[in-house]
Amino acid sequence: MGRQPQSLVQLDPGMTVSSGQAFLWEKMGRSWYGVHGSRIVRFSKKRDGDGGFEFASFPEDDVVAVESGLFRLDDDIGSIIAEISRDPLVCSLAARYAGLRLMRQEPEQCLFSFVCASNTNIPMIRRMLGALAKKYGKAVSVDGLTFHTFPSASALHRAEESELRSCGLGYRAKALKAAAGAVATGALNLNLLKKMGYDDARKELLQLYGVGPKIADCVLLFSLDKLDAFPIDVWIARALASNYHQLALQDAKFSSKLTLRQYEAVSKGAREYFGRYAGYAQQFLYYHMRQGKKW
DNA sequence: ATGCAGGGACGAT
DNA sequence: ATCGTCCCTGCA
Numbered sequence: 619m620g621r622q623p624q625s626l627v628q629l630d631p632g633m634t635v636s637s638g639q640a641f642l643w644e645k646m647g648r649s650w651y652g653v654h655g656s657r658i659v660r661f662s663k664k665r666d667g668d669g670g671f672e673f674a675s676f677p678e679d680d681v682v683a684v685e686s687g688l689f690r691l692d693d694d695i696g697s698i699i700a701e702i703s704r705d706p707l708v709c710s711l712a713a714r715y716a717g718l719r720l721m722r723q724e725p726e727q728c729l730f731s732f733v734c735a736s737n738t739n740i741p742m743i744r745r746m747l748g749a750l751a752k753k754y755g756k757a758v759s760v761d762g763l764t765f766h767t768f769p770s771a772s773a774l775h776r777a778e779e780s781e782l783r784s785c786g787l788g789y790r791a792k793a794l795k796a797a798a799g800a801v802a803t804g805a806l807n808l809n810l811l812k813k814m815g816y817d818d819a820r821k822e823l824l825q826l827y828g829v830g831p832k833i834a835d836c837v838l839l840f841s842l843d844k845l846d847a848f849p850i851d852v853w854i855a856r857a858l859a860s861n862y863h864q865l866a867l868q869d870a871k872f873s874s875k876l877t878l879r880q881y882e883a884v885s886k887g888a889r890e891y892f893g894r895y896a897g898y899a900q901q902f903l904y905y906h907m908r909q910g911k912k913w
Numbered sequence: 914a915t916g917c918a919g920g921g922a923c924g925a926t
Numbered sequence: 927a928t929c930g931t932c933c934c935t936g937c938a
Contacts, residue, residue, distance in 0.1 A: 914938105915938105917937090917938085918937090918938105919936095921932105922932090923930105924929105925929090925930090925931105926927105
């Protein structure tokens with residue numbers, strides 16, 4: 619730990635993942651290490667570097683399925699790119715950032731991570747989640763390094779709110795405890811949400827204390843296979859305002875902060891415009907907006 | 914140094 | 927339907 623976040627996970631020459639969606643990844647030497655639920659995963663370039671790479675998981679069972687699931691190797695990326703490339707800007711970004719991919723996170727980790735993500739920034743989110751993992755996760759040794767798995771719902775639910783606050787969560791502690799409780803008690807079944815459509819699954823997530831439209835959309839896109847979800851953060855809002863006047867609000871006040879009503883309107887428009895893979899388009903726009911930024 | 918931004922959402926007007 | 931507030935950190 620203690621390393622500055624990378625702007626992207628360079629998986630191999632043809633594959634890149636924005637770190638904005640996966641907080642607990644870090645690069646050490648020629649390898650990327652990531653916390654993936656109750657696993658630690660490693661992705662490294664082969665030493666004889668002809669573009670080859672290898673994936674490992676600890677524990678080592680089901681490695682192939684884990685890799686395929688995590689990096690969405692089951693997606694038909696060609697036809698996805700083709701479809702979102704109906705938009706000229708996304709088309710050019712898809713060419714420039716060829717290899718950028720979405721990850722499929724563990725649903726619980728994704729939900730709990732984004733509950734911690736409101737009104738803050740990525741370095742701070744990494745710090746909070748790292749502290750939570752260290753305190754409530756299980757230590758796993760890989761390559762002589764110590765990592766911590768992501769805490770279980772019940773562990774987070776059992777924790778006192780004050781303990782969660784001491785991990786740097788601030789007022790988000792209450793929301794995390796609530797979300798963890800919903801999962802731990804079975805009131806919220808994330809696996810069920812995977813089988814629902816976007817609207818129904820979103821409605822369920824919005825019931826949770828501390829989960830608004832933005833965070834719900836992130837969880838839907840990054841872990842529940844709703845590729846039509848289109849999360850709008852301040853950067854995406856700016857991208858829309860400067861490049862998509864037809865999608866932005868007529869109101870000139872529309873710049874970065876969206877009211878609930880504005881969010882729903884802009885999101886609906888973007889989802890209709892970009893289509894069933896709007897979420898992939900969102901990732902190209904987000905990645906583009908983040909270029910040159912420190913994290 | 915004081916203010917503000919940073920992957921927002923809640924609760925009171 | 928808007929608006930102040932919430933915890934915390936880095937940076938201008």
